[in-house]
Amino acid sequence: MHNDTIAAIATPPGVGGVGVIRVSGSDAFELVLPLFKRPGNQTELPPSHKLTFGHIIDPDTREILDEVLVAFMHAPHTYTREHVVEIQGHGGPLILRRILRAVLAQGARMANPGEFTMRAFLNGRLDLAQAEAVMDLIESETEAGQRLALQQLRGRLSDQIQQARHAILGVIARIEASIDFPEDDIPTPQPEELRPLIAEAQKLVSVLLAGSDQGRLYRQGVRTAIIGRPNVGKSSLLNAFLRTERAIVTPIAGTTRDTVEEAANLRGVPLHLIDTAGITPTDDPVEQIGVQRSRAAAESADVVLLVFDGSEPLTEQDRLVSAEVQQMGFGVQASNEEGTARKRPVLLVLNKADREQKIDVSELKQLWPDSVFISTSTFSDTGLKQLEDTLTDLILAGRMLYSESVLVTSTRHQEALRRATEQLKASFYSLEQNVPLDFVSIDLRAAYDALGEVTGETASDDLLDKIFSEFCIGK
Ligand SMILES: Nc1nc2c(ncn2[C@@H]2O[C@H](COP(=O)(O)OP(=O)(O)OP(=O)(O)O)[C@@H](O)[C@H]2O)c(=O)[nH]1
Ligand SMILES: [Mg+2]
Structure with a gap:
């Protein structure tokens, strides 16, 4: 259930020039509008994606809590793809907490760590590898690490994973078509036809795997x-x-x-x-x-x-x-x-x-x-x-580090790529042994699913919870 409206302080704890409270969900606008007092007592929804000046008030006492700039942003062109409101207040922790409390009192729920990014993932704006890149980007301490995270966020790793999955799916489709529709006279594919196709997929995976040690060095030092x-x-x-x-x-x-x-x-x-x-x-x-x-x-x-x-x-x-x-x-x-x-x-x-x-x-x-x-x-x-x-x-x-290619920086991804490689090898072996083609297809499916874990297509809920819980609140 992820269509309730969530809120959190998005800026780091402590004193700053500006602090931001982020609200996301279908009721975000309705929840914030009654707290937002503008000159001339306007009540209509301000234009989307623009900063509007006003005050946040306590809805019961009408007391002014802060002078703010607020952005109301219509779905789907937002971080989460939901309606999002960002309230920019003065960056004192007490002020921000009071504004947040007022938003929660309106009916929003306090966001869990990483929940905004998780929604971006669940709503299809980012895949899992990209969502993880968000955290890497925030945490990266070197320019090189930042460059890699940005690459991943822009989807370069995901593209290559999809290419490999696409290649594997092509082989599965050929095998299964002949099994499922024997009456259509689809000829059973021969091992020598399938072998180069599997090898192609294997090459795509092994290129990624080869870069993963370098990626680890960048990320972990x-x-x-x-x-x-x-x-x-x-x-x-x-x-x-x-x-x-x-x-x-x-x-x-x-x-x-x-x-x-x-x-x-x-x-x-x-x-x-x-x-x-x-x-x-x-x-x-x-x-x-x-x-x-x-x-x-x-x-x-x-x-x-x-x-x-x-x-x-x-x-x-x-x-x-x-x-x-x-x-x-x-x-x-x-x-x-x-x-x-x-x-x-x-x-x-x-x-x-x-x-x-x-x-x-x-x-x-x-x-x-x-x-x-x-x-x-x-x-x-x-x-x-x-x-x-x-x-x-x-x-x-020693070429322990290079940065031109896409590098896998996460051990989770590395592990999934290893499993995919193993399964592809197994499918090769099954072909050699002339076992029935549906067995080959099972190995290929497993490889396909392992790769899907990187981008999140085949990730379990537990895995998702674990990954997003490592984020900070408000992200
Ligand atoms: N003359 C000189 N003395 C040094 C130099 N570097 C370290 N020392 C001294 O050598 C002693 C040992 O230095 P440490 O850095 O503690 O040596 P360590 O290898 O970490 O020693 P352990 O932790 O006991 O294994 C200290 O008295 C340092 O001040 C140097 O370049 N020149
Ligand atoms: Mg010492």
């Missing part, structure tokens, strides 16, 4: 773990990146006991920085957990900054940490021949460059041939800019 033995300056480096004293720094080895995670924006590249506890053998159970977390952070990282203390000779512990990181598959980007597993990039940081350097660089270079070494000092800021430049280059040149 490039996971960058700062790894090393204790006391080499990992937390100092995190602070230097963030330009604040986020993590505790002391001369005591073992200062950081838990991972510290922070988002940073490196020239438009979103980073998810993780400072970790120094990796070292220990009997202290708390430290042990910390070290486990450091290892897990490295395991799950897209890039590792491996930090050494340049003012000390290489220690056994440095070598051990180094070997561990290597075993996790970090190293120089392998030349991109087909089939070679690409290594995840590592940057070697020789910190404390302000002191006399005692580290054996040649041994390190043997351990990490062809890797990039950068000397830094968090005291004198030496090398920090170079570190940032190199890290950006590594991320961009």
Whole structure:
């Protein structure tokens, strides 16, 4: 039931120059008009989509609550495709709450989180992927993330999903026509006819899936773990990146006991920085957990900054940490021949460059041939800019990020695309095995439905509730 009229404060809580109350539903105009007093006591509905000056009054006491501009907007050219009223008042929280209360007293219902956008979806103005893009757009913290969200909002992802679904439906139609109307002499399609059609659909899906890791990086940031033995300056480096004293720094080895995670924006590249506890053998159970977390952070990282203390000779512990990181598959980007597993990039940081350097660089270079070494000092800021430049280059040149194509940024979409791929593969296999064509058709249907979850055509009510409940109220 979504034709009751809902209302909410649409601007963020707190004080602002202007605050907006949004009302949507078939009775929106009737509910707001009695509260809206205009010069000369006009009572007719103001022109649609125009701002009209007046006052909001308490309908019982006739007390003026605020001086406002109100837009009455006729369905269907509105955010929700319903009648919408937006009241622009002064941006004080108390004023806005009083206006909202007056609107609710007229019979509107308080909107749930995301309910305006949900109505836009239910009324067919946006599909689900576009509705999700609204939230991404609001929340994006980098220009790149914003560009991707806008693309999705404009329907580019949805278009490509529809293309793939259309291709699959074409195959289903051919199979089912021959099953349903055998008397019409529709010839049973041969596997060799169907195979290229399925392959075509598969290609469309796999292009989207291929971009989804990049999409995730844009949305969640490039996971960058700062790894090393204790006391080499990992937390100092995190602070230097963030330009604040986020993590505790002391001369005591073992200062950081838990991972510290922070988002940073490196020239438009979103980073998810993780400072970790120094990796070292220990009997202290708390430290042990910390070290486990450091290892897990490295395991799950897209890039590792491996930090050494340049003012000390290489220690056994440095070598051990180094070997561990290597075993996790970090190293120089392998030349991109087909089939070679690409290594995840590592940057070697020789910190404390302000002191006399005692580290054996040649041994390190043997351990990490062809890797990039950068000397830094968090005291004198030496090398920090170079570190940032190199890290950006590594991320961009490694093509971990690119932004020309449509990128799937949501894990929900990625998961649906994976299922669609699996089902398409299954249909291929069924064709090979010469099983009856209706079985092939079942696999294809499943792929078709999985793709439909992205745009919302086949999404369950539970899923919809879950997605929209993550929105803010008033959106
Ligand atoms: N001389 C010098 N000292 C530094 C530099 N960076 C950090 N330090 C010092 O080294 C000590 C350890 O720094 P932290 O940043 O806490 O090192 P960490 O690697 O996070 O240490 P744990 O959390 O114990 O693993 C502190 O006393 C810092 O002030 C640097 O560039 N030069
Ligand atoms: Mg630390």
